[in-house]
Amino acid sequence: MRENPFGQADAFTHADQNAHDQQTLIRRARIFNMGNPSSNHDCADILIKDGIIQAIDSDLSYCIDDATQIIEAEGNLIIPGLINAHFHSPTNFLKGTLNSMPLELFMLYEVPDGKDAAVDARTAYIRTLLGAAEMLKLGVTSVQDDAFFLPYPTADEYDAVMSAYRDSGIRATVALDQPEIPELDKFPFLADLVPPVLKTQLSAAPEMTAEALIACYHDFIQRWHRQENGRLRVAVSCSAPQRVTPAYLAELDKLSKLYNLPFYIHMLETRLQRVFGEVCLDKRSLIHYVDDLGLLSERMNVIHAVWIDDDDIARLARSGAKVIHNPISNLRLGSGVMPIHRLAEAGVTIALGSDEIIADDAVNMWSVMKTAALIHTLSSPNPDHWPDATSILNCMFTGGAEAMLQKEELGRLEVGYAADLVMLDLDTLPFTPLNHLPRQLVYADVSRSVVMTMVAGKVVVKNGQLLTINEAALRQAARECYALLAPKRDALMQQAAERLPFYRAMYDKSLTVEVGMNRWVGDIPAKNGKP
Numbered sequence: 001m002r003e004n005p006f007g008q009a010d011a012f013t014h015a016d017q018n019a020h021d022q023q024t025l026i027r028r029a030r031i032f033n034m035g036n037p038s039s040n041h042d043c044a045d046i047l048i049k050d051g052i053i054q055a056i057d058s059d060l061s062y063c064i065d066d067a068t069q070i071i072e073a074e075g076n077l078i079i080p081g082l083i084n085a086h087f088h089s090p091t092n093f094l095k096g097t098l099n100s101m102p103l104e105l106f107m108l109y110e111v112p113d114g115k116d117a118a119v120d121a122r123t124a125y126i127r128t129l130l131g132a133a134e135m136l137k138l139g140v141t142s143v144q145d146d147a148f149f150l151p152y153p154t155a156d157e158y159d160a161v162m163s164a165y166r167d168s169g170i171r172a173t174v175a176l177d178q179p180e181i182p183e184l185d186k187f188p189f190l191a192d193l194v195p196p197v198l199k200t201q202l203s204a205a206p207e208m209t210a211e212a213l214i215a216c217y218h219d220f221i222q223r224w225h226r227q228e229n230g231r232l233r234v235a236v237s238c239s240a241p242q243r244v245t246p247a248y249l250a251e252l253d254k255l256s257k258l259y260n261l262p263f264y265i266h267m268l269e270t271r272l273q274r275v276f277g278e279v280c281l282d283k284r285s286l287i288h289y290v291d292d293l294g295l296l297s298e299r300m301n302v303i304h305a306v307w308i309d310d311d312d313i314a315r316l317a318r319s320g321a322k323v324i325h326n327p328i329s330n331l332r333l334g335s336g337v338m339p340i341h342r343l344a345e346a347g348v349t350i351a352l353g354s355d356e357i358i359a360d361d362a363v364n365m366w367s368v369m370k371t372a373a374l375i376h377t378l379s380s381p382n383p384d385h386w387p388d389a390t391s392i393l394n395c396m397f398t399g400g401a402e403a404m405l406q407k408e409e410l411g412r413l414e415v416g417y418a419a420d421l422v423m424l425d426l427d428t429l430p431f432t433p434l435n436h437l438p439r440q441l442v443y444a445d446v447s448r449s450v451v452m453t454m455v456a457g458k459v460v461v462k463n464g465q466l467l468t469i470n471e472a473a474l475r476q477a478a479r480e481c482y483a484l485l486a487p488k489r490d491a492l493m494q495q496a497a498e499r500l501p502f503y504r505a506m507y508d509k510s511l512t513v514e515v516g517m518n519r520w521v522g523d524i525p526a527k528n529g530k531p
């Protein structure tokens with residue numbers, strides 16, 4: 001692994017607080033697990049060594065030796081660490097920057113075009129660390145980062161991203177999310193709506209070819225996959241099927257199969273993407289298209305899946321692909337409401353994601369769970385179709401672990417599983433009085449009760465303070481770093497604003513195409529024409 005100049009010696013990360021192989025005993029905790037209620041305990045000890053849970057029993061004090069770190073947990077609850085199954089770290093500086101707008105317009109600002117969008121390695125490191133800090137403090141122990149690189153990936157930048165995850169202590173699976181076809185080919189109608197000069201700009205081939213991207217992946221896998229005792233891993237990503245060639249999609253699938261890597265793919269997030277299938281794929285949906293290519297698989301993380309129909313759901317169920325539900329992002333971008341009940345009924349595994357900070361403004365998986373538990377009451381008058389707290393917790397832990405292809409290692413507090421866990425103080429307002437643990441975990445905003453976060457047996461947050469990161473120094477560095485980007489950023493935002501009317505015209509035109517479904521709620525026309 002290449003040494004990173006912003007590693008442990010940097011001003012805003014600390015050296016290891018406790019060695020990976022140190023034995024730890026958590027004493028007298030209340031333990032809550034999903035999936036296996038028999039493994040819940042009102043009061044038990046958890047013995048941890050080498051990052052793995054070694055034993056859970058009523059009294060393990062006989063295991064204590066001179067080197068054992070003891071964590072007294074009486075009056076506290078221990079649950080598995082939260083799993084953020086979908087995230088894009090490159091927007092970590094952009095909370096609160098935009099009004100809500102449809103994805104296709106939003107992306108003009110989120111992923112600006114041009115060389116000036118590039119950042120240096122130090123910026124990428126600080127930016128990644130900022131998101132990791134927020135997640136760890138809120139009890140997120142695992143993240144799947146579908147990282148994009150502007151204008152294309154470089155070893156310096158992905159090394160910086162991985163170094164930040166290494167130094168923060170979070171568990172991270174990271175992909176290189178990079179389209180490789182011209183912008184104009186990713187959308188219906190746009191070619192007919194833009195003026196000639198812009199048409200030329202949008203027709204330009206991306207700077208990195210599929211061949212070069214695959215070479216990047218080989219380098220990325222070789223240097224980072226399964227580093228830090230498997231805490232850091234690599235996934236593959238095509239961004240979305242309409243943003244790449246079928247040949248590149250197939251090459252990514254080969255890599256995914258060869259190394260058993262999750263495959264991130266955004267599909268049918270928006271109505272306009274459904275229209276893309278009608279207009280550009282001979283009326284096939286994007287999921288149908290990928291299935292026709294023979295590439296839907298149990299390794300696929302299908303991100304969003306809002307504008308899906310029963311045929312898509314059957315294809316997802318048959319393939320074993322996982323769906324990642326990002327309800328706050330869907331609300332922020334007006335994407336619509338995913339048909340969660342129909343997916344669950346078909347047996348599709350569902351995990352939860354925050355999506356990116358520009359489309360959520362926080363990385364708070366407690367908020368994501370609450371929103372997921374609430375929003376689907378808008379979709380059906382039948383209360384049997386509304387998810388309950390337990391099913392949402394199942395999506396968080398079991399779904400998240402399955403999406404990461406680590407269901408034998410993550411998401412449970414059981415012997416042999418990774419010691420990724422969160423300790424919550426039960427003597428706090430969200431738990432007072434304690435009526436129903438699953439419901440209070442989902443609905444009562446218990447983010448305020450997180451007192452300790454442990455990843456792979458290592459305490460990374462204690463009494464609400466990050467142990468791996470000097471947070472004050474990081475916040476200062478992030479502000480300085482972002483200020484330096486301002487002049488270039490202003491120019492890029494101006495360019496996005498100039499392109500906006502043409503993308504808006506495309507969006508409006510897409511609303512006139514019948515797609516046979518409605519995923520918005522309220523008193524709006526379900527088809528044909530602008531609301």
Ligand SMILES: [Zn+2]
Nearest residue numbers: 088266303355
């Ligand atoms: Zn996304």
